[in-house]
Amino acid sequence: MNREAPPEIRESPEVPPTLSAVARLAGVSSITVSRVVRLPGQVAPQTRARVERAMRELGYVPNLVAGSLASARTNSVGVLVPTIANSIFADTVQGLSDKLEPSGFSVILAQSRYDDGREDRMLAALLSRRPEAIIMVGSPATEDGARLLRNARIPVVETWDLPASPIDAVAGFDNFKAGVAVARHLIAQGRKHLAFIGGDDPRGARRWLGFREEALAQGLAEPRRLILDRNAPGSVAATAHLPGADAVFAANDAYAIGFMAGLRKAGLLRQGPASAQPVAVIGLGNLEMGQLISPSLSTISVHGHSIGRTAATLMLERGGERCIDLGFELVLRDSG
Amino acid sequence: MNREAPPEIRESPEVPPTLSAVARLAGVSSITVSRVVRLPGQVAPQTRARVERAMRELGYVPNLVAGSLASARTNSVGVLVPTIANSIFADTVQGLSDKLEPSGFSVILAQSRYDDGREDRMLAALLSRRPEAIIMVGSPATEDGARLLRNARIPVVETWDLPASPIDAVAGFDNFKAGVAVARHLIAQGRKHLAFIGGDDPRGARRWLGFREEALAQGLAEPRRLILDRNAPGSVAATAHLPGADAVFAANDAYAIGFMAGLRKAGLLRQGPASAQPVAVIGLGNLEMGQLISPSLSTISVHGHSIGRTAATLMLERGGERCIDLGFELVLRDSG
């Protein structure tokens, strides 16, 4: 009876097998198993086959936690977005993953919920997992957050904006100019009474500033500004009818579509082209939905997916241009 | 000159400070620093204050990678979704984070892109980071994937469906019944020629099966089924006019809205209530958009956020009911 296989070799199914368990079973040293996993080319085919069989037999799953500690490389990136639900930032996260996953990086996702305190806590939580880079929407809201990032000495990519003094790299667009472009277009169309709908996050505020400045520069009255609850584009419908306004810039497409629903109810929406609309509406984000509704939504298109891909590229390749303006486009359809 | 502070105490700003660097500076042992971080109540207030000052002075950020290895607890969960962009799964991820982040858990996000091979690879990648649970949309597509999960001996929550033989826990709803409910409603409305639009993912397929079975059971002809490219709800518009169909169930709201755009172009959309529509349309997901468009979209509402919260609860609290049916509701508006 049990002559072969001394008890140390048997793995209880209750404890997950380790590198050295595989090594014992394959009759090699553990570093060889490690190499089969990470650098298969360095191991002789015959040995490799033996090790691979042992791994399969034991159902070995490498422990990257231990590997990360030993090698000081976690192959992970921290991603901080305000929110992921119903948001265009999901495109950016998708773009990131698409670029990063083939290189073996994992995404650790955190949401700040537009809350500065929470943002700092999430940043600290992310950094304690020692990601190899942080990619975030916008810039840290507090000096504490910024310091945390600077001290981490890893690539940091700020996105969806062009901060004046970035921490490290940037992949975004100029929110101020977007506001200017919309105001300019609406005014060229003959609109006189502009209004802005949006939240009060930094990027939305910058859009407002550009919008306002251009309106004033062209001699119009100060536009009205409606600051709304996030996550409730529907609520826009209720407050939709801005008396006297004949042109509205919504800080995102969801708000724009909500506002259009209000206009529809008030009988202020036409099936015709922009020139026929009593109230012009321009959104931002270029949601696919926008071109499917009627009248189709004019919008500032901003390439959320490219922002993610570019951010990933910036963290993978140090050196070169560290601040990339991905621009935006004014996409004109029937709403304004 | 430099009499005090032997060189070991000085931390080069280039190497991040460790627990023991803090301990040396505070004049305590490293375990005490560890306790200040994790169990502050166990340390005398005076000592704690001294340690906290040292941590601040050095800008200490705990290394959770090392902590995880030592304690065999990573405080992370692996989350696998088909896709995060433009998708209702983002709600589920949001729900998860909301519940998990207060407990100190981080979310490691992976996307399978509806690709079985990729799903297995992502599962293996997630597991190698030793998450304390895996939460996924649907069930593993392959036996390999299922085995990987079973061997991991951690909680696994399958969501967005009710698998017949779950690996561990479930938070979802019955996709088959959703299909049945839609068919029943459309038939009760007097519709005779049903059609289905959707992808061929497992959950969409189950919706189709229920839809088809109910139609046949009620004596109607086999409904038409259109399998479409994912991520292209707009393309639905082009193929929208299904000749002869007077009722359509779209596997998600994006498809439904795309299809309605096609109907509009074909002059087959009315502003009136469902009874006035030449072609009834029902979606699934209850996107906020759906109630903002005109005619407003009837839909199966499915609580993506609750699915996430429930999944988080199921992984945090072992024991108790492990299979939770969160149901769905048929929300009737003007489209069907």
Add this chain to the structure above:
DNA sequence: TCCAGCTATGTTAGCGCTAACATTCTAAGT
């Protein structure tokens, strides 16, 4: 006075892996 039972802190040994540096063996050149 003595010791049980606290509370506050310390010591020791490893978690599972990899970097860095051996060592052994083979094949080819002189």
Add this chain to the structure above:
DNA sequence: ACTTAGAATGTTAGCGCTAACATAGCTGGA
């Protein structure tokens, strides 16, 4: 035969932290 380079494999010493088990100091009751 005798290097010599290179390919394949092994040995050793940690990575930064925590579990588990001391130990020291103190209080209060018999």
